[in-house]
Amino acid sequence: MNLTILGCYAATPRTLTNPTAQVLEIKNRMFLIDCGEGTQVQLRKHKLRFSKINHIFISHLHGDHVFGLIGLISTFSLLNRQTDLHVHGPKGIKEMILLQLKLSKAWTGYNLYFDELESDESQVVFEDDKVKVSTIPLKHRIYANGYLFEEKEDPRKLNVAAVEEYGIETCYYNKIKAGHDMKLDDGKLIPNKELTFDPAPPKSYAFCSDTVYHEPVIPIIKDVDVLYHESTFLDSEEHLCERTMHTTAKQAALIAKKANAKKLILGHFSTRYKSMELFKKEAQTVFENVDIADDGKFFDL
Amino acid sequence: MNLTILGCYAATPRTLTNPTAQVLEIKNRMFLIDCGEGTQVQLRKHKLRFSKINHIFISHLHGDHVFGLIGLISTFSLLNRQTDLHVHGPKGIKEMILLQLKLSKAWTGYNLYFDELESDESQVVFEDDKVKVSTIPLKHRIYANGYLFEEKEDPRKLNVAAVEEYGIETCYYNKIKAGHDMKLDDGKLIPNKELTFDPAPPKSYAFCSDTVYHEPVIPIIKDVDVLYHESTFLDSEEHLCERTMHTTAKQAALIAKKANAKKLILGHFSTRYKSMELFKKEAQTVFENVDIADDGKFFDL
Numbered sequence: 001m002n003l004t005i006l007g008c009y010a011a012t013p014r015t016l017t018n019p020t021a022q023v024l025e026i027k028n029r030m031f032l033i034d035c036g037e038g039t040q041v042q043l044r045k046h047k048l049r050f051s052k053i054n055h056i057f058i059s060h061l062h063g064d065h066v067f068g069l070i071g072l073i074s075t076f077s078l079l080n081r082q083t084d085l086h087v088h089g090p091k092g093i094k095e096m097i098l099l100q101l102k103l104s105k106a107w108t109g110y111n112l113y114f115d116e117l118e119s120d121e122s123q124v125v126f127e128d129d130k131v132k133v134s135t136i137p138l139k140h141r142i143y144a145n146g147y148l149f150e151e152k153e154d155p156r157k158l159n160v161a162a163v164e165e166y167g168i169e170t171c172y173y174n175k176i177k178a179g180h181d182m183k184l185d186d187g188k189l190i191p192n193k194e195l196t197f198d199p200a201p202p203k204s205y206a207f208c209s210d211t212v213y214h215e216p217v218i219p220i221i222k223d224v225d226v227l228y229h230e231s232t233f234l235d236s237e238e239h240l241c242e243r244t245m246h247t248t249a250k251q252a253a254l255i256a257k258k259a260n261a262k263k264l265i266l267g268h269f270s271t272r273y274k275s276m277e278l279f280k281k282e283a284q285t286v287f288e289n290v291d292i293a294d295d296g297k298f299f300d301l
Numbered sequence: 302m303n304l305t306i307l308g309c310y311a312a313t314p315r316t317l318t319n320p321t322a323q324v325l326e327i328k329n330r331m332f333l334i335d336c337g338e339g340t341q342v343q344l345r346k347h348k349l350r351f352s353k354i355n356h357i358f359i360s361h362l363h364g365d366h367v368f369g370l371i372g373l374i375s376t377f378s379l380l381n382r383q384t385d386l387h388v389h390g391p392k393g394i395k396e397m398i399l400l401q402l403k404l405s406k407a408w409t410g411y412n413l414y415f416d417e418l419e420s421d422e423s424q425v426v427f428e429d430d431k432v433k434v435s436t437i438p439l440k441h442r443i444y445a446n447g448y449l450f451e452e453k454e455d456p457r458k459l460n461v462a463a464v465e466e467y468g469i470e471t472c473y474y475n476k477i478k479a480g481h482d483m484k485l486d487d488g489k490l491i492p493n494k495e496l497t498f499d500p501a502p503p504k505s506y507a508f509c510s511d512t513v514y515h516e517p518v519i520p521i522i523k524d525v526d527v528l529y530h531e532s533t534f535l536d537s538e539e540h541l542c543e544r545t546m547h548t549t550a551k552q553a554a555l556i557a558k559k560a561n562a563k564k565l566i567l568g569h570f571s572t573r574y575k576s577m578e579l580f581k582k583e584a585q586t587v588f589e590n591v592d593i594a595d596d597g598k599f600f601d602l
Binding site: 011012013014015037038040041044045061062063066067068070071074075078092093095096099100103104105106141142 | 345442
């Protein structure tokens with residue numbers, strides 16, 4: 001699992017700061033989360049093979065999270081994409097994109113599916129044999145969801161030395177990896193845990209932006225490995241949180257702590273601040289394992 | 302009159318090439334022409350005081366000419382713009398922008414006016430005491446207009462030495478600058494041309510992109526000082542022009558020549574080409590005074 005931050009700043013794109021977009025690679029799937037203006041250029045700049053993106057998850061319809069989507073969808077067309085593309089996001093996103101395609105008379109050559117969200121309850125929006133993605137309802141000035149990405153547990157790992165010692169034939173290996181015990185020809189039952197190792201524990205990643213401090217997310221992201229949480233402000237600007245419906249670094253850390261997250265990445269910084277180290281410092285008064293997002297930063301998780 | 306090219310490449314924004322947008326400063330007015338994705342970042346990068354832009358002219362609704370508009374309009378809001386903003390562009394542009402503002406619940410704090418175009422005849426879209434702007438109907442895969450920017454003639458310049466010699470009082474100066482002759486107290490009539498100099502000749506700039514080779518533009522831009530004309534292709538790719546409705550460098554030069562333009566700037570290059578010097582060379586086989594646009598290039602006209 002790895003994460004590339006394409007943009008992690010609030011509000012408008014600037015010369016040196018990009019609005020929200022990030023690419024999560026998990027179990028060999030590439031997911032795009034949010035798509036502020038300029039995201040397609042950031043994808044190129046960081047040399048991501050973005051034709052591999054088949055699912056895009058949009059948190060909410062504020063421009064700094066979605067204005068780059070129509071450009072990316074159009075570029076996929078110009079690049080002769082054939083693979084289906086799925087866009088998950090708030091109700092209205094389909095009309096937003098289709099109207100622009102209609103007016104520019106630029107239909108896609110690939111199938112474009114919209115999964116429009118309007119529920120206030122967490123729901124599964126993607127699931128295959130390796131990964132599950134669910135919404136994390138957030139509280140912002142506008143309908144918004146975060147997303148929880150969960151790896152599914154791998155099959156158990158074969159203990160090659162053990163199965164060879166017992167002389168077990170290869171045709172039974174898949175059954176053993178699926179967790180079954182093994183009966184030998186002499187009738188002796190070998191318990192599965194003698195023949196296998198535990199698989200790597202499945203990992204999880206939660207993206208929570210934009211939102212005010214909102215405790216209902218805690219049970220949804222409980223025990224998450226990595227939490228990306230917005231922290232638009234420092235404590236000194238906490239008074240702005242209620243009106244703008246954003247979070248401080250300290251509040252984000254409190255969510256991480258209460259959810260028993262293993263690691264917290266802070267992002268969605270207001271461009272009023274010059275140094276982001278203060279965000280880390282403030283968060284660490286509450287929760288220790290804090291990292292700071294930055295445009296172009298790569299996290300090997 | 303000066304021109305800053307923010308982007309002059311066809312199709313999608315890339316790391317090093319930007320889609321169409323340019324800023325024309327003429328008679329102290331700042332006009333934005335087209336607004337591809339990333340235009341607001343280009344405006345910042347080139348340190349243009351873009352709050353001065355009150356009129357935006359959009360040629361057509363293909364993404365590489367308009368997908369940056371919603372971002373710029375939103376940014377103006379975030380910057381607390383108060384001044385009216387006028388957007389001139391093809392019918393549909395109002396719906397495109399208003400739907401996005403509605404869905405992002407982000408209304409502007411300033412008045413936003415749309416001047417939606419659908420005529421196939423040239424029409425005046427802006428006029429004040431210094432400048433007139435008219436459409437140049439183009440022929441593309443979608444309804445498209447270029448724009449002709451014309452300075453109005455300045456008042457005549459006072460010949461200070463002459464009016465003082467004749468002892469003419471200052472209260473008559475404006476009348477003289479407006480072109481009137483002057484009757485002295487002794488009844489002698491002094492012709493205006495003895496009291497004034499010719500003003501600087503008014504300048505004009507024509508923007509023609511995107512279009513196939515289209516001779517009907519010639520009478521509209523006749524004798525223009527500077528013609529920016531798209532030249533997506535070189536002669537070797539002329540066969541692509543009919544299907545894509547674009548122009549070669551040579552064809553652009555032919556328009557410049559037939560319109561008796563003083564100078565031609567080529568732009569809207571396909572990103573398939575590595576060097577733009579070939580465009581200049583090809584055009585110069587037909588028309589001599591050719592310059593090449595480039596992102597960030599400033600033309601003092």
